[in-house]
Amino acid sequence: MRPLLAWLPAALAAGVLSACAPGGAPVDPETAGGADLYALARCDSCHGRAREGTFLAPALGQLRPHWDAQTLAEYLRDPAPFLAADARLGAMSQRYTANMRAFAEFGPAERLRLAEWLLEP
Structure with missing residues (x-):
């Protein structure tokens, strides 16, 4: 009985650590869909x-009247030129505490897939 009890703490620790590990396979940005790119870029940390939306950044449900996928x-x-040129975006950037960042880690195809997904109803 003693050898069994000796393994118990190690087994419990392994179980706890495996529960804390991230699940699923890693996401490849080159093949990921828009929802995966949204998660990968951590857009949810500001936009929910x-x-x-949160106190950090606006809701993204009503983008279609203002945007097409390419734009x-x-x-x-690069959000900066748009924020400077568009009064609506400039006002919005003043209302929220987070600054919109550029997505340099994604190539043009990934940004387009993310944009298309964001424009879905």
Whole structure:
């Protein structure tokens, strides 16, 4: 009985550590869909998991009246010129505490897939 009890703490520790490990296979940005890119880029940390918005950044549910996929993808590449040129975006950037960052880690195809997903109803 003693040898069994000696393994118990190690077995419990292994179980706890495996529960804390990230699940699933790693996401490849080159083949990932928009939802995966949203998660990979951690957009949810400012815009919310369901794109509902937070005190940091606006909700993303009503983008379609203001954007097409190509223009939104360009915005994701470099938001600064858009914020300077568009009064609506400039006002929005003053209302929220987080600054919109550029997505340099994604190539044009990934930014376009993310933009297309963001424009879905």
